Amino acid sequence: MASCGESKNGSELRIFESTDELATDLGEYIAQLSENFVKERGCFTVALSGGSLISMMGKLCEAPYNKTVDWTKWYVFWADERAVAKNHVDSNYKLAKDAFLSKVSILNSHIFSINDNATVEDAAGEYEFAIRQLVKVRTIGVSERNDCPSFDLILLGMGPDGHVASLFPHHPALELTEEWVTYITDSPKPPPERITFTLPVINSASNVAIVAAGEQKAAAVNLAIAGMNGSTDASSLPARMVQPTDGKLVWFLDSAAASALGVGNDGSAEAM
Ligand SMILES: O=C(O)[C@H](O)[C@@H](O)[C@H](O)[C@H](O)COP(=O)(O)O
Numbered sequence: 001m002a003s004c005g006e007s008k009n010g011s012e013l014r015i016f017e018s019t020d021e022l023a024t025d026l027g028e029y030i031a032q033l034s035e036n037f038v039k040e041r042g043c044f045t046v047a048l049s050g051g052s053l054i055s056m057m058g059k060l061c062e063a064p065y066n067k068t069v070d071w072t073k074w075y076v077f078w079a080d081e082r083a084v085a086k087n088h089v090d091s092n093y094k095l096a097k098d099a100f101l102s103k104v105s106i107l108n109s110h111i112f113s114i115n116d117n118a119t120v121e122d123a124a125g126e127y128e129f130a131i132r133q134l135v136k137v138r139t140i141g142v143s144e145r146n147d148c149p150s151f152d153l154i155l156l157g158m159g160p161d162g163h164v165a166s167l168f169p170h171h172p173a174l175e176l177t178e179e180w181v182t183y184i185t186d187s188p189k190p191p192p193e194r195i196t197f198t199l200p201v202i203n204s205a206s207n208v209a210i211v212a213a214g215e216q217k218a219a220a221v222n223l224a225i226a227g228m229n230g231s232t233d234a235s236s237l238p239a240r241m242v243q244p245t246d247g248k249l250v251w252f253l254d255s256a257a258a259s260a261l262g263v264g265n266d267g268s269a270e271a272m
Contacts, residue, residue, distance in 0.1 A: 001025060002255055007225050011249035015258040019056065019213045022254050026211065027059030029250065030153065031069050033207055037152045038073045044152050045140050047077040047197065049165055050092035051157035053211045054099050056252075061103035071105040075139060077112045077131070079154050079202065080165035083120040083183070083193035086113065090191050120183040120193045127195060128181040141206065145245060148204035149180060154197070158212045159189060162220040162237035166196035174199060174235045199241055206247045210239060213254040221253060222260035 001021065005013045016022040030046070037044040048054065059065065076096075084090045086097075093113040101111065112130055115123045131149055134140045141150040156164045166187060167174055173182050176198045183195050202208060212221055223232075224239040234241055242249060 007251075008227070009243060011225070011251060013225065013251045013253065013258075013261075015253045015255060015261075017255055019254050022211070022213060022252050023056045023059050026056055026209070026252050027062075027065060029209065029252075030057065030060060030155075031065050033153050034069050034074065037206075038070050041141070041152075043073045043075055043139060044070075045075045045077065045134075047079040047151050047154045047205075048092070048096050049079045049155060049157050050082065050095055051159075052213060053155055053157040054095050056211055056213070057100055057155075061100060066104060069104070072107055072110075074106045075110045075112070075134070076101065076106060077151065078114060078195075079156060080167075080194055080196040081114040082166075082191045083123065083195065084116065084191055086116045091116070114195050120185065120195060124181050124183040124195045128179070131180060143204035143245070146200060146204065148200050150247075151201075151205045153207045153209065154202055154205040156202070156208065156210045156239075156242070158210055158217060158220060158224070158239045160216045160220055161188070162224060162239045163189070164210065164239050164242055165202065166194035167199065167238045167241075169236050169238060170233075171235075171238075174238060174241065176200070199238075202242055203244050204247070205244055208242055208244050208247060208249045209252060210242065210249070211252045212257040215256040215259060217253075217257040218260040221251075221257050225251065226261055 002017045003015045034044045081092045082090045086093050114127050135142050135149050143150045179198050180201050185193050187194050223237050
């Protein structure tokens, strides 16, 4: 690891020389959480996003993790999905299926993909209903503060505009407090129709990881971690609104994405 540190708001920063090193550590981090939660709760609930994150999870399909991780205890969800057919090139399900899910032995009945045969509104409602059933039986944990689902791990990418999941800057979806899942029809990143976890769900997770690589993410990473000036509206940068209430946030960055942050000689991140 090139360096690690802690931000002012308590999130952990892991910064790597290359995306390969990042992927190695990300694999180990996920495998370790899986082991801990399987021991503690008998299962591991993890929500995926789309984008480059999925290819960076590739190490999990290789030795030793392909054999050592207890895949049958995994329950897989999506923090966001694009409203397209499951075999469409834009589908986050297809992305994860091709690069990850088809290569490890997760049970099909534990994969909670979003219905691609319904309207985006109905699919969001059905997805939230499915999550509610799993919260009732405590397959998914529950936050004691607000009765929200508490996923063991939510994995997020971040766009150059600071969006996470399908929560985009200044979008009204950022203000939702009651819904667990919502839909949007005006995503600035195509395709326009998407389903997404809301901030209360993301912030109720036990662990959230934000994975960002590449120079085009550097400005948003800096604003999200090192801060914006007082007059800036938080909703201009959704990644900054990711602040798990009782859980832990870890940033996985390559050196290009971290290039606008000041990192001290001792490895601590100065600008935070
Ligand atoms: O479905 C999506 O579009 C995503 O879930 C989205 O939030 C993604 O994770 C970021 O846009 C980062 O994507 P990259 O890592 O590919 O830049």
